[in-house]
Amino acid sequence: MKMLVTGGAGFIGANFVRRTLATRTDYDITVLDKLTYAGNLNNLSGLNINFVHGDITDRVLVDSLLKEHEIVVHFAAESHNDNSLHDPSPFIHSNLVGTYTLLESVRAHGNRFHHISTDEVFGDLALDDPNRFTETTPYNPSSPYSATKAGSDHLVRAWIRSFNIAATISNCSNNYGPYQHIEKFIPRQITNILTHRPAKLYGTGEQVRDWIHVDDHNDAVLLILDKGTIGETYIIGADNDHINNKQVIEMICELMGEGHYEHVADRPGHDMRYAMDSTKIRRELGWTPQFTNTADRMREGLSATIDWYRSNVDWWKDAKADVEKHYEAQGQ
Template identity: 65%
Template structure:
């Protein structure tokens, strides 16, 4: 695959994947990104210009998408509206991007016979009880609980239908919660880190018992590349690194790693429909494709992430005040 179209490549996970391609392949990349508030072209500033073309545009733009897909060997589709809080306050953009946008991508790869890998989330499965020993697997029924996760579930089902009905050469991956560089400060881990940097007490939804299965974004990128290169067409792969932590432990780990008292945070009202627990069984990915995560020590990955935000305040500072003003309006 000499040329790859990465949709949403200026977003958090997409930008990290572009960096991963630069480091581990000889491929050139076309990045298509709408540059909404969560997209940041500065995240790609150090990508070699002779290996990347940046296109400012929307995945709902059928003419643009068709033209770009016609010139590449594969599409990796990251572009999505992805924040639960935003989907609760205004669901419509999630329908436009996650459903209509994915349909547009599917029609283009169908027309041109181009390989597609579709990026999704473990949130399509709903949540698990805190004391449930089970984990999500490829056969877990979909049970989304927010407009965000519902539209991602819908996009997954579109991909499956286009594979079966039209023979589209596609794979899907559902990944657990990512952390690492270039993540918007509205998200849980970077919000807490940047609060501490600015001398503001971090904020924890509810009691903080909600569990997420954390994975460093570098490990997500390596898994996606492995699936793109070796994955079975029509197959779904779950990506996870056995990183289950509840939100209370994560915020306390951040405080300790940043030299603060473990209890130096405030509780705020919980989010409506806040899922209890996510947990990923990545057995298929590990056994069939031989993938293993590099970041098996969550605290080490978290420390590296903290160091990145400390060193890159110029990247996140423009986002911070607007984000906190938005949260202040809803008491979170």
């Protein structure tokens, strides 16, 4: 089977390619990636894949690729909330126009399509709210990033209903693991400590994210491709929604032998709590995450992630100064 992975040089996409090659022998993979700042060809180093440098909004290019591939897994997206607050336009271009372009090509060529989305389309929950997001939770995005991802989800559902394309959607919680850009919360703290900077915590750190290891996420996506029902949406979460950002940063500091971190200015409109109810994918498809539910298991996942960044300094060191300069300008 020939599979096209959009955004496959990014964090989650590259890990998906690696996970697929390690656990499946029946896929011939092509990666399509624009190689923006978050895409890194080194993420795919040593892999037996085909790589195409290009934009998902390029209909001619997309058509030429989809003619040759049975399956499309769509990771490509602008995804950093802070960047969307500074300039929403790339998010409109990639997340909406790019998804539309892919859908029109899928409609023409009859590909199997899986769309990767986020928990942020649902907005947030109060810290004392016992509920979790489900597949039927109304959308309530709170940033240009989450609004454009919500829009892309709606486009996929409309093309399923109007044009009968063979598509599925998954909404996943916050990922962590190797190859994640160091602007993101967990790798930023790890690389700060490795470069003798203090770890940085937004505001009071009460915000809660249902942190999931990237391999657990990608195992769920592969399972949806294998066994998922066409037209369905699947929530992917690891039951880690009882651990707040303050506890995560303290866990990182503990694992790295560092006792100090700094509070910095909070992000505007910072969502308070995400929590995912993944009952459907667990019950219907038999998915079970590895790094789940307890602080000890998340500590295990974080420890492996710390080891990766410690062992791969050359992968991130050149970008570190620029990332910290950007945050310093924002008082963060």
